[in-house]
Amino acid sequence: MSEATLPNRSAHFQARLKKRYAAEQRFKFLGLGAIIFSVCVLAVLLVSMTMNGVGGFQRAELSVPVNFREAGLTIEPQRLKDSDAIQALETAGLPMLVQTAAEQALGPDGAEQVSSDAWREVGRAIVDDPALLGSEKTFNLPATNSLASALRGEGREDLRPLAKELSDKGLLARHFDPGFLTRADATDPQMVGIWGALKGSILTMLVTLALAFPIGVLAALYLEEYAPKNRWTDIIEVSINNLAAVPSIIFGLLGLAVFLWIFPFYRSAPLIGGMTLALMTMPVIVISGRNAIKAVPPSIRDGALAIGASPVQVVFHHVLPLALPGIMTGTIIGMARALGETAPLLMIGMRAFVATPPDGFTSPATVLPVQIFLWSDEIDRGFVERTSAAIIILLLFLLVMNGLAIYLRNRFEKKW
């Protein structure tokens, strides 16, 4: 291309073109900046939770060698099989034994800083393995919360030299705490665990799923396949769409006013929590279910009708199985939202302090997000770590659920 064929551009035109291109670039970078900012906030959130939370999976432990052989704890092997084996060990003098062992290993000051419930962990080890009574074992016993914060360089000044001395000797260290996953709530951050809340969450989700999934799917089938076009159907559709957008706390008010009025005995039970969340999740399932049912081509229905199936058979033998992967995807997303929901459960009283994992749908329980909320109110630094650790677990659960939804979507995606 030679010089002559270029259009004749005036200087003014050139300048304006340059300005327009510059504006174009600015606009593009603004868009990129917006995305990068959002992703950065997400990264900061995740990194700060992880950094705080890693400590939450650990706890400060004192290593105490206990020589059962010499201490001579006398207890009948039969009693260790009973349900009250720990109480039996207590009467047999286990707390005293652990105390003495701690004094020998750590000195009187150190022994004072062994958590007062530490002997229970020794007791549980004995129940698990009675042969221990004839041998010697070094236990990592939880330190008191004061010593744990002194180890971090916080809290009481007078304990810091002791913490330093013990940790220099290798007797005090932060270890991974498997018990965090198996214990329930407590008042001491050294002794808390997540299992109580996790079990409450699982029970609540089971109730939610058992109610929301069938009702949601059946309602979607009715609206998409059978509902006549009339005012009633319109009202149903409008109320489903509205319910999907109602703030979750309103569902909490509904649960408080209606469910707790009908079942006053089941306050803060997973049953009521699950029912409340089911009402919230149901519209999500209906909406996604309708989309999945709509995606099944009419030729399938026509084919089935043509060979003599009844309308109910068409839907339950042909349409529903084909739409199920799509419905499942929507259900998992709705359940993930319900799992992270806190406000409605606060309303129906699931914020109580529950120190034992719930053993049924009707026993008092708390759920993971509420547990996070309760711990976040505690000022102790130990609880900050524990809260972040609980958040990591909650986020992992959500990640798994969303991953499953994406997998289902990709695995069963069909182009008709």
Place this chain on the structure above:
Amino acid sequence: MSPTILLLLALGLGLAGWLAARARAYSFKREVAGGRLAALPSYHAWYVALWVLIPTVLFVAVWSFIAPQLVTSSVLASPAAANLPEFGFLRSTILNEAAAVAKGDAAGVFNDQAQALIEPYREAIGQSRMIGLIATMVIGFMGGAWAFLRIKPDFAARTRVERTVMAILLLASLVAILTTLGILVSLTFETVRFFGMVSPVDFLFGTFWGPDPMSTTTDPTRYGAIPLFWGTIFIGAIIAMIVAIPLGLMSAIYLTQYANPKWRAWLKPALEILAGVPTVVYGYFAALTVAPFVRDLAQSVGIANASSESALAAGVVMGVMIIPFVSSMADDSIAAVPQAMRDGSLAMGATTSETIKRVLVPAALPGIVAGIMLAISRAIGETMIVVMAAGAAANLTANPLEAMTTVTFQIVAMLTGEGSFDHPATLSAFALGFVLFLVTLGLNFIALRVVKRFREAYE
């Protein structure tokens, strides 16, 4: 656990009925000439199973609701309950203790009076369990037997089963209406009670909010909700939207118009994760990280009285939470603009950004506005972030660094205390909830109307 056992029993009876009826239908098949029945054997089976299941499940539902009350009243009628204290906290504690021991949930009682009640409780619970068990069996058998006797070779079981299935489908879709009605009725009922104590005018136009759940007198001047409405609007509709609208809109524009598909495949899910993070996590993040950061920043520029709970921290984090929501709404409505309009503009020599600003965004504006409406409605209904980061003080101020409180915060605060349901402070939560419900409903309604009109424009 008792209702669970009864439900399992009902299911077992249903299964037995199903199997028996199927076997019977197959035996008809052998007897009838030609081996053709009016319906497939499995429909006969379902017919009987439904006749067992529906009455028993209904009975169990009703029974699990009335049985605890029957137990309590029969215990109260027993002679051991004669010297219980009058109504109040002590009385219910004693009853609960005795009930827990009788059910086997607790090992012993603290209160001596409860000891005497354990036996009557145990008796009454045993009795109610027995009645429930027998009644479930009888109802199941009667329903099953009646249906079983009706099945014959020429019995049109399929029509009946399908009619029932249709009825169940209809009932399922009615749950949504019932829920809406339940929300409306419960909110209205408690709100009316609240307005019986505090006049609506004082509530809606008063400027001082300071309910005292402990006071025994009602002071209507303490229930002015204007500071709460202002706090909600300031945090949810102003600060959060200042963050969410530009960021969400620009993200959507970049993702749809500029980003290459490879990047888009990564960035879009990353944005979606932002929407999936539970609000309690955002609230914790706001309280733990953002609020101290905002306070330190404010102090470093010389604002000494910056609060550690600020409207700004809550609003900004809420805005971040809403970004993916605005972004996906904008994404949808920009994608709905016909490609011809974009091509036309580019063909005239406009740059991409000029096309976006002058053609795509104006054409997509109704959809974007609707998305913003929905975003606002979500922001003002959001609870955990403000509960954890915004503070409890009802301030009527425009300073974003001060603590502010919102409608949702006050609902939580009023209902998680020890207040009774007859106190205006507790009831005010329902009035606030009612206002919140109406406002979000209004915003959603407007948004849906806007979207509807907009969609018609290009079809």
